[in-house]
Amino acid sequence: MTALSLAVRISLGSFELEVAEKLPLEGITALFGPSGCGKSTLLRIIAGLERKSQGRIVFGDEIWQTDDGTDFVPAHRRGVGYVFQDARLFPHLTVAGNLAYAEKRSRSVMSPIDLDGVVTALDLGPLLTRRPSSLSGGERQRVAIGRTLLTRPRLLLMDEPLAALDLKRKAEILPYVERLTEAFDVPVIYVTHAIEEVVRLAGHMIVLASGRKVADGSVEEVLERLDVRDATGRFEAGVVLTARVTGHDPEYRLTLLDHHGQTIVMPAADIAKGSDLRLRIRARDVVLATQRPEGISVRNILTGTICEIVQEPETAFAEILVDVGDARLRARLTRMAVAELALEVGKPVYALIKSVTFDRRALPAPPTAPALIRPG
Amino acid sequence: MDLPDIGPLWLTLKLATTTTVILLIIGTPLAWWLAFTHSRVKSVVEAITALPLVLPPTVLGFYLLVFLNPTSPIGGLWVRVTGTALTFSFVGLVVASVLYSLPFMVQPLQGAFEAIGRDPIEAAATLRSSPLDAFFTVASPMAARGYLTATVLSFAHTIGEFGVVLMVGGNIPGKTRVISIAIYEHVETINYADAHLLSAGLLTFSFVVLLFVYVMNRKFPGPIGLAGQ
Numbered sequence: 001m002t003a004l005s006l007a008v009r010i011s012l013g014s015f016e017l018e019v020a021e022k023l024p025l026e027g028i029t030a031l032f033g034p035s036g037c038g039k040s041t042l043l044r045i046i047a048g049l050e051r052k053s054q055g056r057i058v059f060g061d062e063i064w065q066t067d068d069g070t071d072f073v074p075a076h077r078r079g080v081g082y083v084f085q086d087a088r089l090f091p092h093l094t095v096a097g098n099l100a101y102a103e104k105r106s107r108s109v110m111s112p113i114d115l116d117g118v119v120t121a122l123d124l125g126p127l128l129t130r131r132p133s134s135l136s137g138g139e140r141q142r143v144a145i146g147r148t149l150l151t152r153p154r155l156l157l158m159d160e161p162l163a164a165l166d167l168k169r170k171a172e173i174l175p176y177v178e179r180l181t182e183a184f185d186v187p188v189i190y191v192t193h194a195i196e197e198v199v200r201l202a203g204h205m206i207v208l209a210s211g212r213k214v215a216d217g218s219v220e221e222v223l224e225r226l227d228v229r230d231a232t233g234r235f236e237a238g239v240v241l242t243a244r245v246t247g248h249d250p251e252y253r254l255t256l257l258d259h260h261g262q263t264i265v266m267p268a269a270d271i272a273k274g275s276d277l278r279l280r281i282r283a284r285d286v287v288l289a290t291q292r293p294e295g296i297s298v299r300n301i302l303t304g305t306i307c308e309i310v311q312e313p314e315t316a317f318a319e320i321l322v323d324v325g326d327a328r329l330r331a332r333l334t335r336m337a338v339a340e341l342a343l344e345v346g347k348p349v350y351a352l353i354k355s356v357t358f359d360r361r362a363l364p365a366p367p368t369a370p371a372l373i374r375p376g
Numbered sequence: 377m378d379l380p381d382i383g384p385l386w387l388t389l390k391l392a393t394t395t396t397v398i399l400l401i402i403g404t405p406l407a408w409w410l411a412f413t414h415s416r417v418k419s420v421v422e423a424i425t426a427l428p429l430v431l432p433p434t435v436l437g438f439y440l441l442v443f444l445n446p447t448s449p450i451g452g453l454w455v456r457v458t459g460t461a462l463t464f465s466f467v468g469l470v471v472a473s474v475l476y477s478l479p480f481m482v483q484p485l486q487g488a489f490e491a492i493g494r495d496p497i498e499a500a501a502t503l504r505s506s507p508l509d510a511f512f513t514v515a516s517p518m519a520a521r522g523y524l525t526a527t528v529l530s531f532a533h534t535i536g537e538f539g540v541v542l543m544v545g546g547n548i549p550g551k552t553r554v555i556s557i558a559i560y561e562h563v564e565t566i567n568y569a570d571a572h573l574l575s576a577g578l579l580t581f582s583f584v585v586l587l588f589v590y591v592m593n594r595k596f597p598g599p600i601g602l603a604g605q
Contacts (some may be wrong), residue, residue: 047502048501049498049501049502074501074507075498075501075502076500076501076502076503076504076505076506076507076510077504079504080502081502081503082498082499082502084495084498084499086495088495088496088498088499090496090499090500090514090518091518092514092517092518092520101503101505101513102503102504105503105504105505105509106504107504147503148502148503151502151503151504
């Protein structure tokens with residue numbers, strides 16, 4: 001596994017970015033934060049597209065740039081691929097021409113990536129003779145991903161590749177993106193401001209706000225930490241927990257899961273018994289009760305203990321972390337509720353979960369999914 | 377009927393072709409620099425490049441005469457190196473035409489490069505294309521319309537020049553007597569038949585060239601126009 005270590009800074013007008021980080025490049029790493037926090041700039045610095053950036057970048061044992069600025073490996077010699085938010089296909093070439101452009105310039109021959117494999121994996125066959133101007137946004141992004149892969153990059157940088165697409169197109173591209181790393185054996189740094197994409201795709205994440213790193217670590221760890229709340233946006237705050245599928249209820253069309261001896265049910269999904277699923281539970285979907293509630297429609301009620309309460313004096317709200325086994329649920333309540341229920345650290349509570357979303361990576365490929373090309 | 381002297385026609389085409397080729401070579405990097413630089417001297421260079429658009433050709437011709445004549449440093453150096461004078465020679469005409477037609481090459485190219493912007497060049501770099509490679513395989517084809525316009529305008533403008541040529545080159549048959557000068561002389565000597573012939577020829581040629589440009593502009597898959605889609 002190659003590591004990427006950086007200690008870089010740049011000032012662009014009034015915007016300042018300064019980030020030091022050592023990234024284990026494995027699977028998909030999300031670079032996450034609100035718009036304007038500098039995540040795209042950081043990605044451009046890694047790619048070598050910001051000549052004004054200062055500081056050190058080392059990829060494995062290769063030095064890409066040094067503090068004194070004497071060594072600056074230009075973008076075209078870094079061997080990284082970059083998928084731009086706006087695809088940036090070459091308008092004077094057909095789709096096949098765009099792909100050939102990249103393949104011709106790829107130097108590594110020992111690679112699991114080949115033209116046929118990429119065309120099949122991304123369903124580009126029907127598009128090959130078309131011009132970029134005649135493609136839909138989603139198609140363009142698929143071609144851009146394929147084109148970048150064909151340079152056989154050692155590291156794939158993706159700058160909000162889905163941001164310009166509507167929901168339907170996003171859903172169309174996501175399955176392709178999530179299979180990239182395993183199918184083509186290339187690590188990815190993925191910039192996004194959508195927490196759903198982080199949960200679905202990434203294993204590791206870095207949170208940026210105003211040009212500074214606020215948090216990093218595994219997605220599960222980072223998302224349960226309260227201090228990144230502002231960067232993730234209040235309403236999207238939540239946690240990720242892992243649960244095992246224990247069975248299915250065909251009558252009510254439900255899937256049953258176990259999390260540390262507690263049962264969670266969710267609408268039926270075609271997942272084999274015994275597989276692990278990552279569930280995302282948003283803070284606004286968690287309700288706390290001090291006694292087990294009766295006569296209520298919510299089916300998922302977990303018992304736990306309050307382990308942290310963060311008051312937000314400027315607002316009506318407080319955030320409560322509840323220990324439920326190996327994970328900590330996050331609940332967003334009014335401060336009034338906290339006071340009237342006398343909630344405090346150590347107090348046992350019932351957490352009612354209104355809604356659960358899950359990470360599709362654990363699922364077998366759906367029938368419409370692209371064929372996968374395995375390395376080797 | 378006497379055959380009209382076609383010497384000025386060949387000389388004119390030779391001058392326009394040479395000038396256009398030289399302008400393509402020096403105009404491209406200049407236009408590229410102007411399109412992408414953040415330098416403070418950019419405006420100064422732009423203004424200098426545009427000067428031939430507004431100056432009377434006689435002013436340009438006068439200064440060229442001053443700087444290129446054999447007693448000046450540049451003209452003198454040329455005489456020492458080549459043994460011939462720059463003024464009243466074909467080479468002198470080429471130098472004058474290059475300066476005179478510079479804005480017709482640089483401005484369309486600069487516009488085309490600015491319209492393309494940095495984005496496709498960056499994309500090419502991330503596809504492992506060196507800057508020169510990216511220029512020839514991405515920027516140039518995308519700027520095809522700009523190149524067509526710049527080439528045709530520079531060529532046609534060189535053919536149409538008169539004042540600068542007269543000042544720098546005079547009227548030496550086979551060396552500096554281009555069509556516009558020949559027409560002027562035919563009119564001065566009341567040889568209207570030959571003046572008509574050359575004028576009609578130039579008129580037809582110019583019209584056909586411009587028509588070609590506009591037809592190509594319509595037919596060309598205009599990559600510049602697609603950028604925003």
